[in-house]
Amino acid sequence: MQKPNKYLLILLVTITAYVLFEYYRPKPIDWRATYENDDKIPFGTQALFELLPDVIQPSAIRTVRLPVYTLLTETKLPTPSNYIAVCREFDVDKNDREQLLTFVRRGNNAFISAYEFPDSLGITLGFRADVKDESKADSTLRQNFVNPSLRKTAGYNFVHDDGRNFLTIKQPAHITVLGRNARKEPVFIRIQYGKGHFFIHNLPLAFTNYYVLDPKTSDYAFKALAYLPARPTYWDEYQKQGRFSEDEQSIFRYIHSQPALNWAYYLVAFGLIFYVIFAGKRTQRIIPVIEAPKNTSVDFVQTIGRMYFQQGDHENLARKKIQYFLADLRERYGLTTTSLDKEFTETLARKSGAPLDETADLVRLLRDAQKSISLSEYDLITLNRAIENFKQAI
Structure with a gap:
């Protein structure tokens, strides 16, 4: 069985006591x-x-x-x-x-x-x-x-x-x-x-x-x-x-004409307002703070990259780097990356806002890396530096 709300009981007791006090006390001469x-x-x-x-x-x-x-x-x-x-x-x-x-x-x-x-x-x-x-x-x-x-x-x-x-x-x-x-x-x-x-x-x-x-x-x-x-x-x-x-006279007109009832009416009204304000705050459930989901894709890529680099698998890492970079270009600029030719270079420079010469150097590195049979650590570092410079330029 649910216990009576103590704040409501206190309010009712206060109002009842006040009304009885006003009713039975000697009335001052008006x-x-x-x-x-x-x-x-x-x-x-x-x-x-x-x-x-x-x-x-x-x-x-x-x-x-x-x-x-x-x-x-x-x-x-x-x-x-x-x-x-x-x-x-x-x-x-x-x-x-x-x-x-x-x-x-x-x-x-x-x-x-x-x-x-x-x-x-x-x-x-x-x-x-x-x-x-x-x-x-x-x-x-x-x-x-x-x-x-x-x-x-x-x-x-x-x-x-x-x-x-x-x-x-x-x-x-x-x-x-x-x-x-x-x-x-x-x-x-x-x-x-x-x-x-x-x-x-x-x-x-x-x-x-x-x-x-x-x-x-x-x-x-x-x-x-x-x-x-x-x-x-x-x-x-x-x-x-x-x-x-x-x-x-209406019931409210009569209440306002009687001092004791009038004060009791205001006590009830303000008591209920305070009850809603304070008791409502105490009884509502705590709303848990839900943290926004974190984007762990970058962390995952960095972890995988470090793993490939530590294992010395530079060629595999470089080709994945090229693969993810071209996928990003397709998603961001709507480009077709099957043919890294002059038209692709000019379109990428125009849409990204990067200088044409830097864009041409990057596309050339990507094209050479795709055609190369093997890629060394030096090729990986050069390719990574060119990609990062391009991202900073746009």
């Missing part, structure tokens, strides 16, 4: 301001969203995950109705803005709580909301309603807000101030637009779980939203979560 209606963290809005039907009874609250333009052009909304958006920045383009203005002008209401608004919307409605200078920062600054029946004697303090955000009114004729801070700066206004109203609020943290569930500030959000009439209400989550609801 102080991100998401304003999402399904977030239970301090600055989510789940508490308000779940309690909102009690404020706007008997109407239903519906979550929408569409851009304002798509919602108001492709969805048949009951008239009149309410639109609510609570977010860090109310980000809409020209088409969204025009459709929202048309929606309110026809007798509907839009309640928007955000720190930042598009300048184009502010110019149309007569207000400006921008981040003020740091000298205005004051986390102890209290907020309150203008309406005496809604005012709280001590006011409301939202300690996580730095107090720099307030609204500047440009067209006071059709704007009613509903809430101010302790410096008398507007933070909550109502704008008459056509047959409907815009409610512009500049402190979205007031609608988060932290302050809705705190007894000192819990009634603020509901008093502010009480200005909306009891109508069908649409809560905008597109500004914060996009188009996809929790049921529509």
